[in-house]
Amino acid sequence: MDASTSPTAPLDRVLTNCRVIDPANNIDGRLDVGIRAGRIAAVAPDLIRQPHRGALDLGGAVVTPGFVDVHVHVYEWVTNFGVAADAAGVHSGATTIVDQGSTGAWTFGGFKAFIVDPARTDVRAFVSINVAGALKGGMEGEALHNPGMVRVDELVGLAAAHPRVVRGFKCHGESGALSHWDLAVFLKAVEAGKRAGLPLYVHTGELFPVDETHRPSPEAVLPKVLPHLKPGDMLAHVYSSMPDGVVGRGNRVPDVVRAARDQGVLFDLGHGVNLSFRIARMMMDAGIYPDTIGSDVHGDFNSYHDLSILDYSLAGAVNKLLALGMSLGDVIARVTAAPARFLGDATIGALTPGNPADLTVLERVDGDWTFRDSEGERIAVTARWVPRLVIKDGDVIVPDCGLLSDLLPADGRPLGVTRPFAGVQQAAVPARR
Numbered sequence: 001m002d003a004s005t006s007p008t009a010p011l012d013r014v015l016t017n018c019r020v021i022d023p024a025n026n027i028d029g030r031l032d033v034g035i036r037a038g039r040i041a042a043v044a045p046d047l048i049r050q051p052h053r054g055a056l057d058l059g060g061a062v063v064t065p066g067f068v069d070v071h072v073h074v075y076e077w078v079t080n081f082g083v084a085a086d087a088a089g090v091h092s093g094a095t096t097i098v099d100q101g102s103t104g105a106w107t108f109g110g111f112k113a114f115i116v117d118p119a120r121t122d123v124r125a126f127v128s129i130n131v132a133g134a135l136k137g138g139m140e141g142e143a144l145h146n147p148g149m150v151r152v153d154e155l156v157g158l159a160a161a162h163p164r165v166v167r168g169f170k171c172h173g174e175s176g177a178l179s180h181w182d183l184a185v186f187l188k189a190v191e192a193g194k195r196a197g198l199p200l201y202v203h204t205g206e207l208f209p210v211d212e213t214h215r216p217s218p219e220a221v222l223p224k225v226l227p228h229l230k231p232g233d234m235l236a237h238v239y240s241s242m243p244d245g246v247v248g249r250g251n252r253v254p255d256v257v258r259a260a261r262d263q264g265v266l267f268d269l270g271h272g273v274n275l276s277f278r279i280a281r282m283m284m285d286a287g288i289y290p291d292t293i294g295s296d297v298h299g300d301f302n303s304y305h306d307l308s309i310l311d312y313s314l315a316g317a318v319n320k321l322l323a324l325g326m327s328l329g330d331v332i333a334r335v336t337a338a339p340a341r342f343l344g345d346a347t348i349g350a351l352t353p354g355n356p357a358d359l360t361v362l363e364r365v366d367g368d369w370t371f372r373d374s375e376g377e378r379i380a381v382t383a384r385w386v387p388r389l390v391i392k393d394g395d396v397i398v399p400d401c402g403l404l405s406d407l408l409p410a411d412g413r414p415l416g417v418t419r420p421f422a423g424v425q426q427a428a429v430p431a432r433r
């Protein structure tokens with residue numbers, strides 16, 4: 001151990017004058033956070049009185065473990081709908097992001113070299129069940145996704161070779177895929193997940209182009225798919241109003257969904273174009289909350305590298321669930337402790353001493369604002385929580401918030417209405433072109 005990492009060395013940085021919410025460690029209180037050698041050294045009162053090299057007075061802001069977004073699409077330039085990893089990550093307030101299915105076993109090399117390795121953000125992947133990945137938004141290209149394009153051995157081998165990055169497999173339980181291949185592709189994903197000992201992340205709601213001569217009845221889709229899932233697998237888009245989705249066309253929680261939940265299947269918000277406030281209220285009334293809050297941030301499916309219609313974000317989703325009545329602590333748990341558990345990685349999502357110093361700093365901004373859902377319903381609020389700083393491996397980054405269109409006015413992004421935190425300088429984030 002060299003002098004700078006010794007437990008008796010001065011702290012590199014102390015975050016002070018803040019409310020720390022760390023659900024994994026049952027912490028919610030006015031505490032300081034001490035950082036040494038890029039890691040959490042301590043979370044305790046009055047660390048500011050200990051020897052330290054630098055301090056950040058956070059002016060009463062909320063400090064949490066770095067947000068973990070379990071659903072993004074960041075194979076930029078290779079898929080037509082991928083966004084830059086750091087735009088979805090540190091510049092949106094998240095220190096860890098999980099790409100869902102952009103890369104397949106045969107395209108993973110480029111994903112690792114050109115996306116994961118250069119990013120400031122900690123990028124993980126649920127690898128697509130087909131060898132190519134999701135090259136085109138909306139899963140066009142039937143030949144790319146048919147059962148002959150699945151190699152279970154290669155998926156299992158890839159996961160073994162890249163255990164830090166590959167945390168599971170992405171697959172689809174929806175009308176289009178079933179209309180072409182019935183369960184043939186899906187069951188290969190189930191096999192891969194069991195053999196690799198990794199979770200599946202299962203898209204729900206119509207996505208693939210449907211073969212109309214074999215369209216399944218919407219109510220038949222999830223009853224076919226759900227019995228094959230194992231505890232720890234996760235369903236996406238839990239508050240969607242899609243006819244073949246988790247709730248479907250009814251106005252109650254289907255029995256098969258309740259049964260899956262009782263057996264340990266997890267639910268992700270998977271915001272995207274799939275968040276209905278009406279469905280959310282109905283599900284919350286029935287006691288069903290998302291286990292995690294994924295943003296599903298991506299560009300326009302029908303264009304190339306076009307973010308002009310992107311109108312949702314992880315931080316926006318956090319605020320919408322608050323507006324629907326969840327508590328701040330419950331929502332923070334779903335972007336920190338819960339996704340870390342899902343990913344099987346205790347070094348993220350928790351301010352446990354020794355963990356990488358990955359943190360998100362949220363500031364409450366007062367003022368009228370309106371959130372909108374996929375059905376056009378609006379909710380008015382008078383305050384919202386905005387990510388103002390991210391700390392990644394101990395380095396302070398001021399997020400540019402460029403993708404937070406549901407949370408910040410376009411002409412004021414970054415917000416620019418609150419004073420800068422004392423002592424913060426913009427850390428260098430490599431320009432991504």
Ligand SMILES: [Zn+2]
Pocket residue numbers: 071072073100272296
């Ligand atoms: Zn997605």
